[in-house]
Amino acid sequence: MSSSTSAEHDTPFKKAYQRALKDYARTGEGEEALMCAYELGRKAVAEQMNILDLVALHQNTVWKALLCGTSIERMGAYLRRSEEFLAEVMAPFEMMHRGFDDTIHQLQQTNATLEQRVEERTRALRESQRDTADLARLYLILSSINSAIVRLQDREELFKEACRIAVNQGGYPVAWVSTRNSETVSDTWCHLAGGDPTCRTTPIDSISEEIGRSIEKVYEEGVPVVGCRDENPVTFNGYAMAYAAYGLLPLKVEGKVIGVLVLFSAEPDAFRPDEMRLLTEMAGDLSFAMEHIKKGEQLNYLAYYDQLTGLPNRSLLLEQLPLQLQSAERAGRIAVLLLVDLVHFSDVSDTYGRHVGDELLKQIARRFGESRNCEIVARLGAEKFALSFTNTNEPDLVAHLLEQEVFSTFAKPFQVGDTEAHIAVKVGIALFPADAGDADTLFKNAEIALKRAHRKDEPYLLYDAAMNERIIHSVTMQAKLRKAIERGSLDVHYQPKVSAANGRLMGLEALLRYTDPETGIVRPGGFIPLLEETGMIIVIGDWVMRRAAEDLHRWRRLHLNPPRVAVNVSPIQLRQKNFIQSLRQILQETGGLSDGLDMEITESAVMTEVKMNIPKLEAVREMGFHIAIDDFGTGYSSLSYLSQLPVNALKIDRSFIVEMTERPNSLAIVTSIITLAHSLGLEVVAEGVELEEQAKLLRLLRCELIQGNLYSRPLPASEIVHLFNLDRIPESEDRSQRTEGR
Known part of the structure; x- marks a missing residue:
């Protein structure tokens, strides 16, 4: 056809x-x-x-x-x-x-040729796809890391993010960045596929000698290194990780290798020339970012820190202060800003030379920096420093801050070589929120207070003039108490505990007494709270315990038949980790015996951390002490815990005793406490008894012991011994002494 x-x-x-x-x-x-x-x-x-x-x-x-x-x-x-x-x-x-078979054969050959062509095309297509995928993956890494460089201005965060990108987007099992300072590896970061998030870890050259040598080559020659490995898996941070090849890329700043980026791959033919070209470009981008960050850090440091002392400057103080005030406001605390001016400091530099003045400023900065309470220490000018605090909610504690953080700093002379220098200071003080509602106003008011201190030639002044008198009194009292401790001019008096049934002397309470050389006797309420606020109560409390133990030991040695002696322990003492050890040391130094000593601890102190206090009290009891819960009824006691406490007595707070004859509620509380104590097998002590009517009620309620000025005010050790062998302690005839506090 x-x-x-x-x-x-x-x-x-x-x-x-x-x-x-x-x-x-x-x-x-x-x-x-x-x-x-x-x-x-x-x-x-x-x-x-x-x-x-x-x-x-x-x-x-x-x-x-x-x-x-x-x-x-x-x-x-x-x-x-x-x-x-x-x-x-x-x-x-x-x-x-007839030739069908030949035609079929020809067709089969044609089809075979076609299949071969398809197979060759498939292989070429797969190789092309792999090359394309590798390039796409590498360009994705490069793009993501460049985005991170723009976004992150912190070197550590940038390295962490680069490692994460290389693993999560690049498909490398492990990515590692190591930086070196001088000859020492200072920091390392790594990221593991399927492992923990980015983490600080051990130096990479500890994995194998081969990688260690390769890293040294990168640092020495500044060129990338590629290697293959057919050994067993290695361990990264506890994760076994096999790898067939690794690539090391130098990170340079100002032409010097300061770090190495290390990538591991499970593919033996990884890190081919095209791949290394892009990875080298990525390392170059990271190097540029590091150089930029370094310059930024230098500029930032100069903008916010004093070059000589390394302290924050005025700019950084004024940036941080608002954050500090916000934190104080949320916590319901006050913020205290102290501006400290060095008086006539320029005379030091003029006399001894600028190098001596600079070294003195560094020493002052170090002493301020050693403070545990100060949140910000800044140098504002040639002779001015700033200190800020938010660790108090009582304005009266400003006196303690002044004494502890400023005056004690300058009490000791500064030594520069052979030169000894004494530095005087003026301090201006402003409080938030009492004196100002924002950081700028607080700073301004502290400056005003500092200028007033200079003008009036006062060592310090508060912006609020009304508080100055209170603070001055508090600071003065602290100084006097410290001198009293150093000179041993404090004393211990003893107040009797009398049997309600027969009036016999059954015990003593050791009470601290202080006599001001200028004003005379200071009531306990005028200095005990200050000792607790400043922490001096720890030293004083140990001293009172030692003095009571020594007196008891001496009285026994003289066969004076003394009763048991109780010593108050403050909540601060009880919280000390070495409380039991300190107690044992005092007993060893005073004769090694605790028999005859009692310990009185307030209800609130025991119940604040009752689970931690029970083992301490058990250890105290094992030493031979009797334990009484003082001021009982003023706190909140769990009956389940009260039954577990290793105590011997409950001591009813004086406020209930004073009011029990006038207020039915107070009488009901006293009755309940006595009933509760007896049900637990505990003795009851009523303190603050001043009237015979109160003593009669307590006898009717079967209270065992009575303490108060009805029988005797606290007496010195030399006078209290006269009561030891009396059959009965008579009621005091001096009505005026009944109003004296403990």
């Missing part, structure tokens, strides 16, 4: 053939499709189609289908099913053509 004739009859056939072939090659389902192929073959025979034309039609249809996006995985199946389809089409030709 002519070609024109063929063209007239081929178009419908071609469409039917292509449609049937594609449907079957794609799905491979249904005998109807194969029957359709067979019918197409019969139709081709009937129309006397050339078999080669039919094969050409078949191949073109298959090739076009493959080029139209058929996935690599489906190509093989597609070709097999197209062969099955063609076999069915060719079946009718078997009877028409």
